[in-house]
Amino acid sequence: MSLSFLIRRIFGAIPLLFGISLVLFVIIHLAPGGPLDVYADNPSVSPEALEQIRVRFGLDQPVPVQYVLWLRSMLVGDWGLSIRTGRPVLDEIVTRLGPTLQLGGIAMLLSFIVAVPLGIVSAARRGSRTDSTVTFAAFAGISMPVFWSALLLQLIFSVWLGWLPSAGMKSIGDGSFPDRLAHLVMPVAVLSLATIASWSRYIRSGMVDVLSQDYIRTAYAKGRRERGVIFRHALRNAMIPAVTVIAIDFVTIISGAVITETVFAWPGIGRLFVESMNGRDYPMLMGLMMMGSVGVVAANILADIVYAALDPRIRHG
Amino acid sequence: MTSISRRGLFRATVAGVALAAMSAGWANAQQMGGTLDVGLTYEIDTMNVYSTGYLGDAQATIVEGLLAPDENANYVPVLATEVPTLDNGGIVLSDDGETMTITYHLREGVTWHDGEPFTSADVAFTWEAVKNPDFIAESKSGTEVIDSIETPDDLTVVVHYNTVAPDFASTLFTFGIMPKHVLEGQDLNTHEYNELPVGTGPFMATEFERGQYVVAERNPNYWRTAEDGTQLPYLDRIVFHIVPDSNTIMTQLRSGELDLVVKTPYNQAAQIEAIDGLELMVGPLLSWQHLDFNFRNDFLADHAVREAFAHAVDREVLIRAQGGFPEPIKSIVVPVFSLYDDTTPSYEYDVELANQILDEAGYEMGDDGIRTKDGERLSFDFVVTAGNADDENVQQILMAQMEAIGVELVPDNRAGVAYREARYSGDYDLIYGRWITSADPVYSVFYGTDGANNGQGYSNPELDEVLATLEGSLDPQVRQEASSEMQHMIAEDIPSIPLTTNVALITKTTALKNFVPNPTNMTNFVNSAAWYLEE
Numbered sequence: 001m002s003l004s005f006l007i008r009r010i011f012g013a014i015p016l017l018f019g020i021s022l023v024l025f026v027i028i029h030l031a032p033g034g035p036l037d038v039y040a041d042n043p044s045v046s047p048e049a050l051e052q053i054r055v056r057f058g059l060d061q062p063v064p065v066q067y068v069l070w071l072r073s074m075l076v077g078d079w080g081l082s083i084r085t086g087r088p089v090l091d092e093i094v095t096r097l098g099p100t101l102q103l104g105g106i107a108m109l110l111s112f113i114v115a116v117p118l119g120i121v122s123a124a125r126r127g128s129r130t131d132s133t134v135t136f137a138a139f140a141g142i143s144m145p146v147f148w149s150a151l152l153l154q155l156i157f158s159v160w161l162g163w164l165p166s167a168g169m170k171s172i173g174d175g176s177f178p179d180r181l182a183h184l185v186m187p188v189a190v191l192s193l194a195t196i197a198s199w200s201r202y203i204r205s206g207m208v209d210v211l212s213q214d215y216i217r218t219a220y221a222k223g224r225r226e227r228g229v230i231f232r233h234a235l236r237n238a239m240i241p242a243v244t245v246i247a248i249d250f251v252t253i254i255s256g257a258v259i260t261e262t263v264f265a266w267p268g269i270g271r272l273f274v275e276s277m278n279g280r281d282y283p284m285l286m287g288l289m290m291m292g293s294v295g296v297v298a299a300n301i302l303a304d305i306v307y308a309a310l311d312p313r314i315r316h317g
Numbered sequence: 318m319t320s321i322s323r324r325g326l327f328r329a330t331v332a333g334v335a336l337a338a339m340s341a342g343w344a345n346a347q348q349m350g351g352t353l354d355v356g357l358t359y360e361i362d363t364m365n366v367y368s369t370g371y372l373g374d375a376q377a378t379i380v381e382g383l384l385a386p387d388e389n390a391n392y393v394p395v396l397a398t399e400v401p402t403l404d405n406g407g408i409v410l411s412d413d414g415e416t417m418t419i420t421y422h423l424r425e426g427v428t429w430h431d432g433e434p435f436t437s438a439d440v441a442f443t444w445e446a447v448k449n450p451d452f453i454a455e456s457k458s459g460t461e462v463i464d465s466i467e468t469p470d471d472l473t474v475v476v477h478y479n480t481v482a483p484d485f486a487s488t489l490f491t492f493g494i495m496p497k498h499v500l501e502g503q504d505l506n507t508h509e510y511n512e513l514p515v516g517t518g519p520f521m522a523t524e525f526e527r528g529q530y531v532v533a534e535r536n537p538n539y540w541r542t543a544e545d546g547t548q549l550p551y552l553d554r555i556v557f558h559i560v561p562d563s564n565t566i567m568t569q570l571r572s573g574e575l576d577l578v579v580k581t582p583y584n585q586a587a588q589i590e591a592i593d594g595l596e597l598m599v600g601p602l603l604s605w606q607h608l609d610f611n612f613r614n615d616f617l618a619d620h621a622v623r624e625a626f627a628h629a630v631d632r633e634v635l636i637r638a639q640g641g642f643p644e645p646i647k648s649i650v651v652p653v654f655s656l657y658d659d660t661t662p663s664y665e666y667d668v669e670l671a672n673q674i675l676d677e678a679g680y681e682m683g684d685d686g687i688r689t690k691d692g693e694r695l696s697f698d699f700v701v702t703a704g705n706a707d708d709e710n711v712q713q714i715l716m717a718q719m720e721a722i723g724v725e726l727v728p729d730n731r732a733g734v735a736y737r738e739a740r741y742s743g744d745y746d747l748i749y750g751r752w753i754t755s756a757d758p759v760y761s762v763f764y765g766t767d768g769a770n771n772g773q774g775y776s777n778p779e780l781d782e783v784l785a786t787l788e789g790s791l792d793p794q795v796r797q798e799a800s801s802e803m804q805h806m807i808a809e810d811i812p813s814i815p816l817t818t819n820v821a822l823i824t825k826t827t828a829l830k831n832f833v834p835n836p837t838n839m840t841n842f843v844n845s846a847a848w849y850l851e852e
Contacts, residue, residue: 032731032735099528167574263565265562
């Protein structure tokens with residue numbers, strides 16, 4: 001793992017991102033509809049007013065020209081103006097990024113803390129009652145649609161018990177730490193549930209695989225206790241397949257969780273995306289999707305680094 | 318059967334509203350205070366009434382115009398002291414009858430939320446600001462028919478029009494007046510006003526968290542008082558929560574976190590009746606669904622064919638397919654408007670009669686169940702908005718209903734702009750859609766020979782004359798007569814079949830009193846000063 005490798009990877013990503021932006025730009029313009037459709041049923045919006053808006057946002061230009069204009073604003077400016085709100089795309093995204101990072105970050109952290117021990121226990125006690133229980137719970141967690149578990153939690157904790165606010169990020173005029181925490185509990189729980197379920201499965205299978213290797217038998221043979229074998233010898237190797245999955249899931253921290261954010265009225269990136277998609281807000285969509293693409297590329301580079309750190313045999317030349 | 322019980326409910330609710338409105342006059346214990354939590358289903362884009370792509374629900378509690386439409390879509394004075402008419406001298410026609418001048422007298426002692434006095438200069442500024450091409454906004458209509466504005470004193474505004482515009486009240490000045498002292502010389506596209514507008518309304522915008530909520534606090538210096546002299550508004554605060562998920566809206570109503578939702582999803586409305594402390598109100602909406610014919614098609618230019626269509630449509634089925642809530646209509650003027658004429662002829666659902674009309678007009682039934690004339694089949698391309706579930710359901714039903722009279726409809730659905738283009742240019746045989754209008758719609762854009770939205774190729778010079786009278790006159794009597802004539806002519810010509818009008822399903826806490834549904838584009842919140850919460 002050399003610094004030059006890292007630099008090469010980062011520079012290598014630049015043409016990739018250009019390619020992605022071109023494909024995305026073409027795709028969103030191929031999708032039927034346009035940003036001015038919202039006025040379609042309103043006869044009092046005159047054709048002249050629509051034309052004025054069209055010219056103002058450069059929608060009257062040919063698509064290749066629009067791409068160049070967009071690229072310029074993306075590289076040197078504020079990522080263009082949102083057609084829906086008229087505000088700079090970068091401002092809008094920054095406003096929404098905080099809540100999304102908060103929700104996604106806490107959910108990821110919680111998932112990691114819970115999923116790793118669950119996966120290990122499940123693998124180490126393969127076939128035991130603990131393993132069956134964890135496996136069953138994991139499949140239940142993976143199979144349960146997020147919107148359904150969200151509704152269930154809202155029904156129990158907000159409608160029946162009245163303990164937690166059913167949606168939103170903070171109470172009006174409050175916003176203290178306990179208030180924010182109360183608003184976080186349900187969305188974090190819903191978001192973590194599915195993630196814990198899937199991650200613990202990957203860690204379990206990686207672990208099961210590693211535990212049957214010769215070097216594990218050797219470790220036992222030289223008198224190590226089970227705890228020592230698992231943490232010193234097995235875990236690092238078992239994490240390698242899981243790292244790929246975790247790295248990709250990591251991207252959702254910045255691209256937002258559409259369903260969870262919508263159900264819990266969380267003011268995050270995911271909802272901004274859906275709203276912009278419905279309104280065909282091209283500059284906003286491009287900004288959001290490019291941010292997601294950069295996230296994916298970065299997560300992949302990060303995963304490569306982590307591989308090398310976990311397993312010294314993996315060398316990136 | 319559900320539709321019948323719901324319609325019964327509608328009548329009961331309307332009666333209830335009327336009673337509530339009447340009793341409000343002598344109800345003695347309007348209580349002060351309290352917070353009303355309102356659920357909005359859309360993300361507010363901007364708080365500026367002229368550039369928002371939505372109806373300004375939250376804005377209507379904060380920003381006021383000179384006039385506002387009431388629950389019957391009639392204009393009442395707000396910041397002006399009276400609605401200008403010919404009779405009261407507020408409107409003066411030029412000698413040649415080609416142009417007009419409107420004089421508004423402004424209310425005395427009104428102040429902006431920041432304490433500055435509201436004057437005629439603000440009215441003139443609003444016109445200049447909205448007209449300015451640098452300001453990106455869709456609601457600019459009404460600015461181009463004004464030539465100049467004079468402000469002889471602080472409370473008088475004289476507006477010189479370059480034409481006679483009976484719809485002068487529909488957008489500009491009614492949407493809202495902007496404060497000159499805050500916005501003069503500023504960039505209206507980016508100014509903080511778009512987040513926290515300074516208005517003259519009963520509530521003041523104090524907090525706007527994007528994607529979360531808008532807080533409107535009681536304006537202690539509001540100009541209006543109740544009849545008993547109490548300072549309005551009654552409520553301390555209205556909070557507009559942005560809740561995009563319809564299930565979550567229902568959950569929050571159940572848990573008591575929301576008190577009022579003006580757009581209850583049709584498919585969830587039935588649940589409301591079972592929840593204690595909540596009630597469902599059914600209010601009218603200024604929208605109507607219609608099936609339009611393209612007169613460039615020779616068959617559809619034949620009155621007999623259109624008449625047969627009109628008799629073959631069973632609106633009850635269409636209504637059931639849309640949750641049972643829309644109401645059937647027979648006129649292009651929805652019944653809410655005072656210009657509606659109840660004597661407009663209607664075409665009863667009668668398949669036999671429809672078949673008979675087509676038989677007599679020489680359309681012979683073919684072997685495949687589709688009629689032909691001169692060797693050509695009665696088969697038409699039928700455009701609705703692709704992806705709109707309600708519209709596509711209606712399309713399926715209309716296809717089945719027309720098949721019963723030997724007419725084939727072939728779906729040719731378009732999305733978004735393509736649909737709009739088709740509608741403007743007449744690239745269809747039949748098109749189904751809806752119009753949502755302001756409180757004083759101009760019908761010539763739809764049915765006039767040169768109407769901007771008339772893609773049908775429909776032209777009736779007599780109707781054009783009637784429309785010109787309707788839209789060029791300020792005399793209520795003349796307008797009422799012209800409107801009746803228009804409705805009769807369109808019902809007889811059948812350029813389009815008016816099918817249904819939508820309703821607004823409003824869920825509110827039973828504690829909220831004095832709430833009267835307002836169907837206009839100024840939203841239900843235009844009267845929020847008079848609302849109060851009963852413990």
